Amino acid sequence: MSDATVFPVPEDLAQNAWVDEPRYLEMYQQSIEDPEAFWAEHGKRIHWFKPFTKVKDVNYGPGDVHIRWYEDGTTNVCYNAIDRHLPTKKDDTAIIWEGDDPSEHEYITYGQLHDNVSRFANAMKARGVKKGDRVTIYMPMIPEATYAMLACARIGAVHSVVFGGFSPDALAGRIQGCESNCVITADEGLRGGRKVPLKANTDKALESCPDVDTVFVVKRTGGDIDWNDKRDVWWDEACAAADKECPAEEMKAEDPLFILFTSGSTGKPKGVLHTTGGYLVYASMTHKYVFDYHDGDIYWCTADVGWITGHSYIVYGPLTNGATTLVFEGVPNYPTASRFWEVCDKHKVNIFYTAPTAIRALMREGLEAVKRTSRSTIRLLGTVGEPINPEAWMWYHQVVGEGRCQIVDTWWQTETGGILITPLPGATPLKPGSATRPFFGVKPLLVDNDGKPLEGATEGNLCISDSWPGQMRTLYGDHERFVQTYFSTYDGLYFTGDGCRRDEDGYYWITGRVDDVINVSGHRMGTAEVESALVAHAKVAESAVVGYPHDIKGQGIYAYVTLNAGEEPSDELRKELVTWVRKEIGPIATPDMLQWAPGLPKTRSGKIMRRILRKIAENDYGSLGDTSTLADPSVVDDLIENRMNK
Numbered sequence: 001m002s003d004a005t006v007f008p009v010p011e012d013l014a015q016n017a018w019v020d021e022p023r024y025l026e027m028y029q030q031s032i033e034d035p036e037a038f039w040a041e042h043g044k045r046i047h048w049f050k051p052f053t054k055v056k057d058v059n060y061g062p063g064d065v066h067i068r069w070y071e072d073g074t075t076n077v078c079y080n081a082i083d084r085h086l087p088t089k090k091d092d093t094a095i096i097w098e099g100d101d102p103s104e105h106e107y108i109t110y111g112q113l114h115d116n117v118s119r120f121a122n123a124m125k126a127r128g129v130k131k132g133d134r135v136t137i138y139m140p141m142i143p144e145a146t147y148a149m150l151a152c153a154r155i156g157a158v159h160s161v162v163f164g165g166f167s168p169d170a171l172a173g174r175i176q177g178c179e180s181n182c183v184i185t186a187d188e189g190l191r192g193g194r195k196v197p198l199k200a201n202t203d204k205a206l207e208s209c210p211d212v213d214t215v216f217v218v219k220r221t222g223g224d225i226d227w228n229d230k231r232d233v234w235w236d237e238a239c240a241a242a243d244k245e246c247p248a249e250e251m252k253a254e255d256p257l258f259i260l261f262t263s264g265s266t267g268k269p270k271g272v273l274h275t276t277g278g279y280l281v282y283a284s285m286t287h288k289y290v291f292d293y294h295d296g297d298i299y300w301c302t303a304d305v306g307w308i309t310g311h312s313y314i315v316y317g318p319l320t321n322g323a324t325t326l327v328f329e330g331v332p333n334y335p336t337a338s339r340f341w342e343v344c345d346k347h348k349v350n351i352f353y354t355a356p357t358a359i360r361a362l363m364r365e366g367l368e369a370v371k372r373t374s375r376s377t378i379r380l381l382g383t384v385g386e387p388i389n390p391e392a393w394m395w396y397h398q399v400v401g402e403g404r405c406q407i408v409d410t411w412w413q414t415e416t417g418g419i420l421i422t423p424l425p426g427a428t429p430l431k432p433g434s435a436t437r438p439f440f441g442v443k444p445l446l447v448d449n450d451g452k453p454l455e456g457a458t459e460g461n462l463c464i465s466d467s468w469p470g471q472m473r474t475l476y477g478d479h480e481r482f483v484q485t486y487f488s489t490y491d492g493l494y495f496t497g498d499g500c501r502r503d504e505d506g507y508y509w510i511t512g513r514v515d516d517v518i519n520v521s522g523h524r525m526g527t528a529e530v531e532s533a534l535v536a537h538a539k540v541a542e543s544a545v546v547g548y549p550h551d552i553k554g555q556g557i558y559a560y561v562t563l564n565a566g567e568e569p570s571d572e573l574r575k576e577l578v579t580w581v582r583k584e585i586g587p588i589a590t591p592d593m594l595q596w597a598p599g600l601p602k603t604r605s606g607k608i609m610r611r612i613l614r615k616i617a618e619n620d621y622g623s624l625g626d627t628s629t630l631a632d633p634s635v636v637d638d639l640i641e642n643r644m645n646k
């Protein structure tokens with residue numbers, strides 16, 4: 001596919017969309033020339049209890065690094081997502097819930113959402129949860145997961161949602177990492193017909209979290225679970241005993257809304273902190289423009305609420321816009337590979353947002369699984385999480401969208417809170433594989449490794465040179481690490497960790513991470529986390545983990561393992577180690593390849609040369625570069641000889 005393939009905006013779409021190309025260019029120009037005026041205007045899109053007078057106070061360094069938006073305004077996120085719509089939309093559907101089993105679904109109106117959320121908010125209060133407390137949510141994709149998030153926002157508690165696929169250890173680390181003493185979970189989750197032991201995992205995690213005094217448990221499957229009378233509370237009983245009126249707490253714009261742990265290139269997962277006012281302005285505004293959301297549209301984002309995509313584009317963005325948002329409990333290929341498209345037909349979905357890894361997996365299942373569904377209600381298709389290869393893009397466009405739907409390839413991160421680089425449906429001619437152009441107010445900058453800005457068509461490290469309202473504010477409890485990670489690589493710039501090319505039309509093409517973070521099926525994994533799980537095994541002396549190209553997952557996990565003296569490699573031990581990592585972190589961290597390494601390529605000072613390990617994993621050992629600085633160059637020959645990825 002050459003860069004020359006361009007899909008222009010269909011005429012009728014440009015006419016009916018919020019913005020066409022001239023309007024995009026004009027608004028973008030305004031947003032860059034006078035950000036204060038632009039964001040003052042758009043800050044009004046949410047309801048403020050007390051209007052802001054200050055718009056922006058940002059310093060990317062040197063000196064005290066801080067990011068503040070709409071600082072003197074007060075509001076409440078839950079009020080904006082629910083109460084504000086009640087006069088006009090009380091009986092409109094807020095949430096369509098589609099169960100794992102196709103026979104189960106539910107429609108929840110804004111009125112019902114209000115009552116359910118308020119009751120649970122009161123139930124939390126009754127257990128002593130208050131403004132500023134951190135609450136951990138470890139749940140399946142059921143309506144209660146969204147109620148729990150919104151209830152926290154309502155009373156000013158700070159939620160930390162932990163993906164239900166994480167292990168007890170990973171959960172414990174995240175509970176400790178934000179010092180929460182309340183956890184919300186379910187007896188079991190249900191995914192692809194299989195049960196996930198969420199309560200049992202929680203019990204296990206809490207063995208090392210003595211400060212947790214309350215666990216709310218939703219009954220999802222009715223499966224057998226252990227019960228601790230002092231600590232555990234059934235969701236239903238607590239809500240039945242609670243009032244359905246609960247005033248929304250008045251929050252300052254910069255009060256924390258949530259923490260979300262994500263992987264970094266080193267050390268433990270980082271607690272990314274987002275705040276209230278700016279986040280909500282940005283999440284709702286991007287949801288409106290990027291998905292060209294109009295009143296009455298049925299919108300479906302297939303992510304899990306355990307990731308930022310679920311926060312911004314299942315819950316907060318859509319609900320703040322009064323949308324109908326679909327919450328799906330299941331997986332793309334259960335009971336069949338037609339499930340996504342069947343759900344689109346069943347609920348008349350207009351806007352569909354998913355990940356390249358799902359597209360590639362479904363592409364493999366052949367045309368028939370798609371063609372036997374109608375998909376006629378779909379108007380717009382979105383993708384997020386990793387670079388989409390042009391082949392998958394074309395399949396999405398031609399087969400799923402029958403050439404009729406624009407595709408929005410949206411680039412962003414947990415840290416950015418919302419979409420930063422993306423097409424706008426009525427405004428942007430598309431190039432398959434490119435996230436195209438910046439959203440309003442976003443100033444991308446490509447720099448070389450010395451931080452020198454690069455002009456025109458070029459390739460470099462992707463930075464953003466000015467703030468936008470949805471940006472993260474700090475890492476929970478570790479502002480120093482925040483400054484170090486994001487603002488110290490290049491002076492005065494937010495560094496994304498991504499590599500990127502800009503073409504002659506000013507279009508951006510994300511090339512992937514340039515740090516030690518890998519992207520497996522759109523999930524972020526720190527290679528250091530997988531390594532530390534491996535060396536925690538009694539038989540492992542050392543390990544190095546790198547990413548390698550994987551047909552479905554985008555990147556796979558390739559682990560090199562050195563055993564302790566006296567330990568013998570075997571297929572059995574390989575299986576044991578793979579299972580071990582799944583147990584330590586969760587299934588998303590499962591190594592795809594595990595190679596025995598009698599030695600790792602290290603410099604004389606002991607630093608592992610990952611560049612070489614990446615090349616071997618990629619099966620590209622012809623271009624290893626200079627290996628003469630290695631302490632023992634012969635280890636490379638052994639690794640090549642025994643590589644897994646032949």
Ligand code: WT7
Pocket residue numbers: 262308309383384385386387388409410411412413414415435496497498510512513519522523524
């Ligand atoms: C990393 C962020 C943002 C929600 C999902 C992932 C990669 C994300 C794209 C895209 C190319 C993408 C980047 C980024 N990424 N979207 N459209 N094209 N790469 O959030 O877990 O914070 O991961 O995902 O490498 O840095 P995340």
